Amino acid sequence: MIVRLCDNPRMSPATRISRAHCEALDRNDPLAFARARFELPEGLVYLDGNSLGALPRTTAQVMARTVTGEWGNGLIRSWNQAGWIALAVETGRRIARLIGVQSDEVIACDSTSINLFKLVAGAYSAARLQDPARKVILSEKGNFPTDLYMTEGLARLAGSDVELRWVEGEDLAAHFGSDVAVALFTQVDYRSGRVLDMAAMNRAARAAGHDIVWDLSHSAGALDLHLARDGAELAVGCGYKYLNGGPGAPAFAYVARARQASFPMILSGWMGHAAPFDFDPAYVPASHVGRFQCGTPSILALRALDEGVATFDGVDMAALRAKSLALSGLFWDLMETHCAGFGFVCISPRDTARRGSQLSFSHPQAWPIMQALIDRGVIGDFRAPDLLRFGFTPLYLRHANVWDAVMILREVMISGAWRAGRHQVRQAVT
Numbered sequence: 249m250i251v252r253l254c255d256n257p258r259m260s261p262a263t264r265i266s267r268a269h270c271e272a273l274d275r276n277d278p279l280a281f282a283r284a285r286f287e288l289p290e291g292l293v294y295l296d297g298n299s300l301g302a303l304p305r306t307t308a309q310v311m312a313r314t315v316t317g318e319w320g321n322g323l324i325r326s327w328n329q330a331g332w333i334a335l336a337v338e339t340g341r342r343i344a345r346l347i348g349v350q351s352d353e354v355i356a357c358d359s360t361s362i363n364l365f366k367l368v369a370g371a372y373s374a375a376r377l378q379d380p381a382r383k384v385i386l387s388e389k390g391n392f393p394t395d396l397y398m399t400e401g402l403a404r405l406a407g408s409d410v411e412l413r414w415v416e417g418e419d420l421a422a423h424f425g426s427d428v429a430v431a432l433f434t435q436v437d438y439r440s441g442r443v444l445d446m447a448a449m450n451r452a453a454r455a456a457g458h459d460i461v462w463d464l465s466h467s468a469g470a471l472d473l474h475l476a477r478d479g480a481e482l483a484v485g486c487g488y489k490y491l492n493g494g495p496g497a498p499a500f501a502y503v504a505r506a507r508q509a510s511f512p513m514i515l516s517g518w519m520g521h522a523a524p525f526d527f528d529p530a531y532v533p534a535s536h537v538g539r540f541q542c543g544t545p546s547i548l549a550l551r552a553l554d555e556g557v558a559t560f561d562g563v564d565m566a567a568l569r570a571k572s573l574a575l576s577g578l579f580w581d582l583m584e585t586h587c588a589g590f591g592f593v594c595i596s597p598r599d600t601a602r603r604g605s606q607l608s609f610s611h612p613q614a615w616p617i618m619q620a621l622i623d624r625g626v627i628g629d630f631r632a633p634d635l636l637r638f639g640f641t642p643l644y645l646r647h648a649n650v651w652d653a654v655m656i657l658r659e660v661m662i663s664g665a666w667r668a669g670r671h672q673v674r675q676a677v678t
């Protein structure tokens with residue numbers, strides 16, 4: 249759904265909203281305590297936790313201890329004595345609560361791209377074994393590029409045994425059928441923030457006899473997820489966005505317990521072996537979720553991810569979701585009132601059931617506008633060709649931050665500050 253912010257906005261409740269009103273909302277915020285868990289530069293409004301989460305207050309200390317104590321002093325003994333060997337599974341346990349599955353069904357490892365490959369390849373292989381007529385790998389045309397690229401790589405390997413089918417439209421489940429081996433969908437669209445109905449799509453996939461691999465990169469840590477309840481058995485997700493694991497943090501993979509033992513291991517690395525230090529020439533996967541890691545995990549990165557996930561300790565995910573929607577709703581209302589007539593078009597769903605934890609606005613000058621905003625301490629991001637993206641991270645964002653962001657955007661538009669030459673220069677990361 250596309251909503252144009254018109255020149256002459258109707259009187260909306262946002263007309264009456266003031267900064268004082270936002271501050272009052274912050275005083276009554278049940279999640280206000282969580283902001284103290286982060287290091288955030290004074291005066292900055294950070295609206296990009298959907299791309300790179302903020303630094304947890306404990307991470308630097310834990311990293312220093314890991315480097316100097318566990319690595320420097322413990323050396324190789326730390327694989328046993330500091331619990332390094334079990335860290336991927338331990339961090340997975342913490343993530344499990346956030347996505348609504350059992351603690352032994354998630355592992356933190358590798359990148360989202362690699363985990364996607366493992367699960368799509370395994371599910372495809374399992375489906376083909378049962379029914380060779382199932383040749384199709386189904387996904388959405390607008391899916392995040394790596395999801396499509398990784399699947400295309402798999403198709404190159406499988407040759408004529410696989411048919412890729414990228415579809416679009418409102419009713420994705422209409423494409424499910426007896427020729428589909430596996431489908432791959434990102435629950436929250438990285439551009440618009442649109443949320444797919446996971447429960448309904450899983451039901452439809454089950455009826456059609458195939459799996460869905462879910463990419464939760466923009467869902468985990470942002471939505472109130474119940475994967476087990478909603479019938480999901482396979483999923484991957486990102487560690488460096490809402491989970492606050494740091495730049496390039498390990499990702500995670502979820503495989504329902506009932507599926508683990510029989511799941512085909514395509515990336516069959518030694519760290520997923522039942523007994524890696526037997527150095528057995530025969531590959532025998534571990535009997536638990538540890539089988540889904542490939543090689544030696546990056547302990548430094550895992551420690552940082554573990555601290556990131558720990559920022560959710562004691563946080564009620566339903567309350568987190570409610571705050572996320574309140575923040576994005578506030579931003580939208582304020583945009584309608586204070587930034588109407590500047591040419592912004594919101595491409596995110598108005599319907600809260602279909603809206604993730606971000607809002608995206610198209611504008612022909614999206615890039616320089618975002619640069620001018622960043623220059624003034626409001627950090628969002630840009631997605632080609634013309635989107636300004638604003639992420640709402642309930643653990644550390646205040647309602648007053650939302651007010652400030654919109655007022656600064658208004659000032660950027662009225663002053664024309666975005667026209668400055670330096671704001672026109674594209675950088676490698678947008």
Ligand SMILES: Cc1ncc(COP(=O)(O)O)c(C=O)c1O
Nearest residue numbers: 359360361392394434438463465
């Ligand atoms: C939906 C989605 N999937 C996958 C990725 C990429 O994951 P990685 O770089 O960990 O492979 C991203 C990154 O932004 C993403 O948004």
